[in-house]
Amino acid sequence: MTGTTPAARVTELSTGWLRDHMHEALAIYGAAMGYASSVVAGRYGYAIQHSERAGFRAVGAFVPTREGEVLVGFGYGYLITPGQWWHDQVRAALDRRTAKRWLPGAFEVCELHVHPDSQSRGLGRQLLHALLAGLPYPTALLSTPDADTKAFRLYHADGFVDLARNHHFPGDSRPFAILGARLPLPSPAPRADRP
């Protein structure tokens, strides 16, 4: 892996900016996840709805081009509450004690994606930490495909622990892991210190 791209800029995004650039962000989501354009198009309405939720926060990574800056990565999340689909799925997937310890007041990392051309340069980690920095919530939760992916490695390396493995969400044949971290996240160790 190379070092962090020096010219890249990671910053908090206003909700309005992300809503105005949601198609751009979702193109990154599609490229990063390898999803068909129909899947990406179907995500737009959900993403706009997510941006209206309590506690919504978004971050973006930009790199300079001749024409100006371009978005190459983004992440967003919000407070989860009973009645939301993901909250209720996760509550059902966890035993009562674990759910009680992790769900109340939790922030869901709903999306975190870096365009494949800009991956493995430290931007994903910067986005994750920027998204969760200074949040007044006890925990952050997320679900991610249960496989040895860059995402899984990043989350495990940076403070997330397994709450459930091999979980199947309705309508998706892939197994997922449900992960949680206590906030604040520990600061990431310098890259050179990691094996």
Ligand SMILES: CC(C)(COP(=O)(O)OP(=O)(O)OC[C@H]1O[C@@H](n2cnc3c(N)ncnc32)[C@H](O)[C@@H]1OP(=O)(O)O)[C@@H](O)C(=O)NCCC(=O)NCCS
């Ligand atoms: C997951 C993702 C956001 C990470 O962003 P990134 O910029 O590629 O990651 P970083 O360069 O910040 O690296 C963070 C960690 O990810 C893992 N990682 C990154 N690139 C990797 C590679 N080529 N091989 C193995 N692990 C890798 C490592 O654990 C790395 O930590 P390290 O540098 O200490 O080894 C990005 O790879 C991505 O968008 N993936 C596809 C979409 C996705 O899965 N999103 C998450 C959905 S839940």
